[in-house]
Amino acid sequence: MQNYYIDNDKIIVTNLKEFNITHILECGQVFRYKKFSDHYEVFSKNKKASIYSYNDKITIITDDINYFVNYFDLNTSYTNIKKHLSTYKILNPMLESAYGIRILKQDAYEMIISFIISANNNIKRIQMILNKICEKFGTNMGEYYAFPTREQLLKATVDDFKECGAGYRAVYLYKVIRELENFDFPFIETNPSDKCLQVLLKLSGVGPKVADCILLFGFNKNDVFPVDTWIIKVYNDYFTDVKTQNVKEIRKNLLNIFTNLSGYAQQYLFYYKRSLENLSKK
DNA sequence: TTCCAGGTGCATA
DNA sequence: TATGCACATGGA
Numbered sequence: 001m002q003n004y005y006i007d008n009d010k011i012i013v014t015n016l017k018e019f020n021i022t023h024i025l026e027c028g029q030v031f032r033y034k035k036f037s038d039h040y041e042v043f044s045k046n047k048k049a050s051i052y053s054y055n056d057k058i059t060i061i062t063d064d065i066n067y068f069v070n071y072f073d074l075n076t077s078y079t080n081i082k083k084h085l086s087t088y089k090i091l092n093p094m095l096e097s098a099y100g101i102r103i104l105k106q107d108a109y110e111m112i113i114s115f116i117i118s119a120n121n122n123i124k125r126i127q128m129i130l131n132k133i134c135e136k137f138g139t140n141m142g143e144y145y146a147f148p149t150r151e152q153l154l155k156a157t158v159d160d161f162k163e164c165g166a167g168y169r170a171v172y173l174y175k176v177i178r179e180l181e182n183f184d185f186p187f188i189e190t191n192p193s194d195k196c197l198q199v200l201l202k203l204s205g206v207g208p209k210v211a212d213c214i215l216l217f218g219f220n221k222n223d224v225f226p227v228d229t230w231i232i233k234v235y236n237d238y239f240t241d242v243k244t245q246n247v248k249e250i251r252k253n254l255l256n257i258f259t260n261l262s263g264y265a266q267q268y269l270f271y272y273k274r275s276l277e278n279l280s281k282k
Numbered sequence: 283t284t285c286c287a288g289g290t291g292c293a294t295a
Numbered sequence: 296t297a298t299g300c301a302c303a304t305g306g307a
Binding site for chain 1: 301302303304305306
């Protein structure tokens with residue numbers, strides 16, 4: 001079943017069970033978006049989309065239809081994915097409350113920079129730092145700033161990144177921009193995740209967790225399981241009787257359970273646990 | 283004041 | 296290979 005159609009400069013999404021813009025944007029996979037009273041704006045590379053939900057459909061307004069059809073992965077049916085996920089009883093309440101999550105197909109280079117900044121950081125601050133880096137080094141697009149290209153970021157010093165709030169990660173950013181000069185993106189696109197991990201782990205500021213996020217959000221690989229502080233909590237709450245902080249062990253066990261649907265499962269678990277925690281604080 | 287956030291790098295055993 | 300610690304920053 002086709003979930004969308006094109007109407008001039010708009011993408012109209014008709015199957016709302018498979019597309020909830022709040023859940024998609026606020027589940028932690030993307031940092032460059034703005035929330036308005038009646039819509040969201042999303043930024044990727046040097047492109048922008050405005051997303052309105054009203055009545056029984058979503059309208060995505062953009063000047064690059066093809067880019068955002070791919071970005072929102074609109075040609076993938078999530079009905080089957082969710083059917084498989086629902087066989088894991090533990091996920092059912094999450095599939096219910098966080099319905100309409102989709103894994104976005106984001107720019108791989110942008111994911112590398114973004115998730116290096118994400119290390120030992122919180123989402124609000126990650127967004128703030130990325131915004132400052134875009135404003136300082138990205139192309140002025142009028143209403144917003146594009147994500148700076150590698151060439152643009154070559155001009156940035158360690159102090160520049162520090163001024164943007166990157167803290168001790170400024171050194172990693174400065175180094176990785178240079179390490180990416182001959183980075184083999186097609187290799188990552190075409191090789192199994194384990195091989196790709198070995199390559200990504202050589203980059204400055206990229207450890208196992210960040211590498212998993214890059215593979216999941218930047219390269220559309222679903223047989224990885226990023227384990228952060230939230231997943232450690234959720235694992236200890238729902239998946240084991242013996243509490244553990246061992247990230248390698250947690251990742252291995254969760255991958256064994258969810259196999260090639262791990263990326264999707266991870267996103268539901270992360271969002272669910274983080275939402276619960278934030279609600280209990282309010 | 284201390285703890286925490288989508289952890290990583292490095293020294294040490 | 297595994298463990299322990301330092302690392303910026305700002306909100307709770």
